[in-house]
Amino acid sequence: MSQGPRYRFAPSPTGFFHVGGARTALYNWALTLREGGVFVLRIEDTDESRNQPEWTQGIIDALAWLGIEKGHPQFEGPYFQSDNAAAHVEAAMRLYAEGKAYFCDLTPEQVQERAIASGKQGYDGFSRDRGLEPGPGRVLRFRVPAGETIVHDLVRGEVRFENATIEDFVLLRGNGSPMFLLANVVDDQLMSITHVVRAEEHLPNTPKQQMLWEALGSPAPTWAHVPVLVNEQRKKLSKRRDKVAVEQYREEGILAAAMVNYLMTLGWAPHGDTEIVPWQRIVDEFRLEDVNHSPAFFDIQKLLAFNGEYIRKMTVDEFIEACAHVLSAAAAPWPADSFDPAKFRAMAELVQTRVQVLADVPSMVDFLFLDAPTVDDTAWAKATKDDWAAPLLNETVAAFATIVEWSAPELKASLEAITEARGLKLGKTQAPIRVAVTGRSVGPPLFESLEVLGRDVTLRRLRDAVARLG
């Protein structure tokens, strides 16, 4: 049976799904698709109190949103690392039996004390030749061989590590449970992984894992360490400080296609002068050899720009469909039963070119569904500061009341007449009307808005404004 490469994505469920993880997953996925391989999802839930079951579902859902889904013929999993604990321990004991690992009874504190006493950092190999048997509280450490470990990395090239600089690391904890380094390698072997594509932060772990692969009797997989994503301070994106949750972006109305496209341009770029390209083109062109070596800043502003482009690329129907979530009762600022799909449809095209994320949509049309507009005080003050404001509003009420056909062109003509008579510009005179009716100084084109709103409500709001101005 000849089969393609087997990639894998192995997140640990310790919080919301991170955009950095999403990018790594996408890299693996693109490669899997292009090379006709398999993408294995493995949840690394090995003990650790930080793991929560709900995060696991979050990862699965977020990946599916990005297009990496269970059910696709090239998707395999999810597997759970904790299910393989027995195999991890078995592998560790094999290494012990072969003399490639040994037990040590030093506590972390004792290791620390010895390090301070000797002036050297880390574990000094104290128990290497003490011939300790397994026992409670004893950890199993890997006996790092002498020599040099050369890692062949698809994005970095050849990276050399002097084994003498690598301490005898722990394989099994004092309580007998396996550590990440070991579990990760054993699982990759069990799952016949051929390519390990992960974030650069794992590069220092790689020589250790490569030694483990060899000690366990298999040739190491092909490695590739992609640069990390950083914040404006050029620090690795962190869950605590930065806005990194994929779920949150999704909630705010970032489109999956925009997120995917943007993430792929971090550390890499499609050929040609356009960065906005369909996923299929990314699959066709993406190569690890072309991935940049330096960290990339996750620029939300640029993500928003991408998203705006994707929104504008949609048909009106698609846009309306995509807005369903932010317009729904729970998310919207208006009472559930006052939403009118027909009115939104009438405004949709005008809204579409004015938003960068779907979450911006409600504020553009809320005046249509709210009983009274939420008036922005600053906007109101500015729009009504001129002495012509009040008389103009009065005059407008009278004119609008007698308009024969309540349509945008008619409304525009009507206001234009009033405006010219006063020697003003439409840009000026529309301001108090806009604020009076919609509550805001900016929004979709005014006359179209009024047309959709209807004569009765428009006049009522204008009269309220006149009254308010005293």
Place this chain on the structure above:
RNA sequence: GCCCCCAUCGUCUAGUGGCCUAGGACACCACCCUUUCAAGGUGGCGGCACGGGUUCGAAUCCCGUUGGGGGUGCCA
């Protein structure tokens, strides 16, 4: 401290020794369009960190300096 990685406009990138007077995108600025705001169009600002080599020729190769980043757990 030790180990490792990295270095093109503010940001993301193209660039793999001559096609570079370094291209595009986001942001920014100006103008056009215009009923606000957008969108769209046009133009502009702006970069190969520094110093040595190698070469007829270096953003591209080598060395060093400086500056960033990552790792250094009985976390993953």
